[in-house]
Amino acid sequence: MKRLQKNITILLAATALASTAAVSHAAELRMSWWGGDSRHKATQEALKVCGEKHGHTIKPEFTGWSGHLEKVTTQIAGGTEADIMQINWPWLPLFSFTGDGFANLYDYKDIIELDNWTPEQLSAGEMNGKLNGLPVSTTGRVYMFNKTTFEKAGLDVPTTWAEVIAAAPVFKEKLGEDYYPFDASTLNAVMLVSNIATQKTGKDLIDPETMTVAWSADELADAIGFYQTLVDQGVIQSWKAGAAEGNMALHENPKWSRGQLAGSYEWDSTYFKYSDPLEEGNELVPVGILKVDGAQTEGVYRKASMTFAISRNSDNPQAAAQILNCLLNEPEGIAAMATARGLPASRAASEQLIEAGAIKPILKQANDIIMASTGPAVSPFNEHPDVRTVFLDALEMFAYGQIDAETAAQEIVDGVNDALEDYKS
Structure with a gap:
């Protein structure tokens, strides 16, 4: 028995030594990502310092x-993908529905300091129990209001839907008929309806167990009816009115810049995208998630904004894991990457950048709202292209009066279920 234990000990030691050796030798790696110039520059610098620290060479592909999705799809289909990849969160089920499309990062927990993420954050990157994508940042939808416009109307920034609705006639009377306390057009209308349905039911759109829509058609019709109430009471512009103006992106809309559209429901990470275009003197503030009567939860839409994955075909997965850990958890990588991908999900990175003053307080405030809010886990299938198209098309038809709320809801339920059918088997 003692001899067996001794042999096992020797075997384990040898295995550990082999693993260390596999990491220690110089490797030639590739990393792919998408982004703009600032992200490209920061990532290349981070790869340089991490490569020098650990003795590896990493070729950037950006x-x-x-x-980019088409490029990654072609590479993965041909087995020519980079060792380390920036993968959009909704792409995880497209490439790895069973969890076998990427390396399982739990296999490298001795290299990657996974305790810098909460269990909930890690679960967002799991497919079939395997950690396929490590969240680079965690983002969510937060309500934002132009404090200056509300002050001009003699009102405080709203914290409830009742206050938003009550502000509409005050805006019209004191500021003008073309002033609205909120905006919810096209995709934001979908996100708003989804938030209301999630609050009322306590469920995400997708039931992860059955891979079908978790809401009944009646429950969804009720949420669509709430959206129409906002239109009818002058809280938001109608879909048709927005289309007549060219369906401009909100941050490019002069009405937003002037404060005539005084609120929205946006990603916390895009705060400056919406605050920067405001005319001088206007102040945009994030608030806690607005809840409807009878809400079971705040229904926060919280997700990994993007993930880092390691190729299942990598010849040097341990070295790739070492670089991945450096980018997200080690001081040199953290300093170089900074906030090029938003407020980092890694606790080590977030703390280092906050201490260094690299994260602006208002952005941290918006993110704190998202992290503290309640809601069911959000399925990446919410952002599947077919799911989004079905939801958008039906809601647009409703907004133009071509179908009623009940018909729109049933079309969404049936259409989303059809889009998910291929994955159920």
């Missing part, structure tokens, strides 16, 4: 957003 593009803009357009066409």
Whole structure:
């Protein structure tokens, strides 16, 4: 028995030594990502310092957003993908529904300091129990209001839907008929309806167990009816009115810049995208998630904004894991990457950057709202292209009066279930 234990000890020691050796030798790696110039520059610098620290060479492969999914799809299909990849969170089930499309990062927990993420954050990157994507940052939808416009109307920044609705006639009377306390057009209308349905039911759109829509058609119709109430009471512009103005992106809309559209429901990480265009003197503030009567939860839409994955075909997965850990958890990588991908999900990175003053307090405030809010786990299938198209098309038809709320809800339920059918088997 003692001899067996001794042999096992020797075997384990040898295995550990082999693992260390596998990491210690110089490796030639590739990393792919999308982004803009600032992200490209920061990532290349981070790869340089991490490569020098650990003795590896990493070839950068970067593009803009357009066409990146198609490029990665082609590479993965041919087994030619980079060792380390920036993977959009909704792409995880497209490439790895069973969890076998990427390396399981739990296999490298001795290299990657996973305790810098909460269990909930890690679960967002899991497919079939395997950690396929490590969240680079965690983002969510937060309500934002133009404090200056509300002050001009003699009102405080709203914290409830009742206050938002009550502000509409005051805006019209004191500021003008073309002033609205909130904006919810196109995709934001979908996100708003989803938030209301999640609050009322306590469920995400997708039931992860059955891979079907978790809401009944009646429950969804009720949420669509709330959206119409906002239109009818002058809280938001109608879909048709927004289309007549060209369906401009909100941050490019002069009405937003002037404060005539005084609120929205946006990603916390995009705060400056919406605050920067405001005319001088206007102040945009994030508030806690607005809840409807009878809400079971705040229904926070919280997700990994993007993930880092390691190729299942990598010849040097341990070295790739070492670089991944450096980028997200080690001081040199953290300093170089900074906030090029938003407020980091890694606790080590977040604490280091906050201490260094690299994260602006208002951005931290918006993110704190998201992290503290309640809601069911959000399925990445919410952002599947077919799911989004079905939801958008049906809601647009409703907004134009071509179908009623009940018909729109049933079309969404049926259409989303059809889009998910291929994954159920």
